[in-house]
Amino acid sequence: MRVRSREVVFFTPEPGLKRRILAHNANMMLVEHHMEIGWAGARHSHPHDQLVYVISGHLKFSCADEEFEVRAGDSFVVRGGVEHQAWAFEPSVVLDVFTPAREDYMP
Secondary structure (H helix, E strand, O other): OOOOHHHOOOEEEEOOEEEEEEEEOOOOEEEEEEEOOOOEOOOEOOOOEEEEEEEEOEEEEEEOOEEEEEEOOOEEEEOOOOOEEEEEOOOEEEEEEEEOOOHHHOO
16 A cells, blocks of 8 residues: 555544554554644553654653653554553654554544
């Protein structure tokens, strides 16, 4: 599957967060997230492994019992089933890869 950026629209699943689904198949999904300054996501978990790459900005993450800050160029993995949460200290852009693909993200 090939996805052209100009052909994919953002949607707002919650205040302060924009999301667009990029290339994906049943086994994996690439998702772009834009977070506004002050955005705080709800603590949650999902069965999917999640690879996170920070394109820009400054965020704090809580994964299981660990808290850490990330900036542009940083990356990490959240294993499926692990509770996690994020906060944006400044406008931030993140790419997430989920495996398998998240059907709940599909429109």
